[in-house]
Amino acid sequence: GIQVEQSPPDLILQEGANSTLRCNFSDSVNNLQWFHQNPWGQLINLFYIPSGTKQNGRLSATTVATERYSLLYISSSQTTDSGVYFCAVEAYSTLTFGKGTMLLVSP
Template sequence: GIQVEQSPPDLILQEGANSTLRCNFSDSVNNLQWFHQNPWGQLINLFYIPSGTKQNGRLSATTVATERYSLLYISSSQTTDSGVYFCAVERWYGGATNKLIFGTGTLLAVQP
């Protein structure tokens, strides 16, 4: 099956700093999403981005499907950005897998 690797595993930032999180995947995919799990456990969908670039406020994401990686950019980080960021992918074979494969996540701590 597809392997998903995220880096770095942990990251500590000062408030206001920028960061880049990376997601590498081992095979071509039809579906790639980024999620944020906040310190209270809530999982929020940030981006659905199988290819190209999207921006939402201070967050943006780019997926280069041909090179099998995606990047999540966080600019001017805030303490509310703390939590775990997951990348998840899916490849639709002929019969479809019907499920996302999650990476192990990047734990981000933003200090005031």
């Protein structure tokens, strides 16, 4: 099956810092999504981004499908950004998740 690798696995930031999370995938995909999982387990949809660049407030994402990677940018991080960020790719009617990046933003 398709492999999804996320880096870094863990990240600690001070409030106000910027960060870049990376997602590499091993095969062509139909679409790619970024999620944020809060401490209560709720997965929040951040971006649906099979290719190109999108921005939503302090967050933006870029997917380069031909090179099989996606990047999630978080600017001016806040403590509420803490949690686990997942990348998930869809191929053959299956959504495959990476292992996530655990982000801790300290005040």
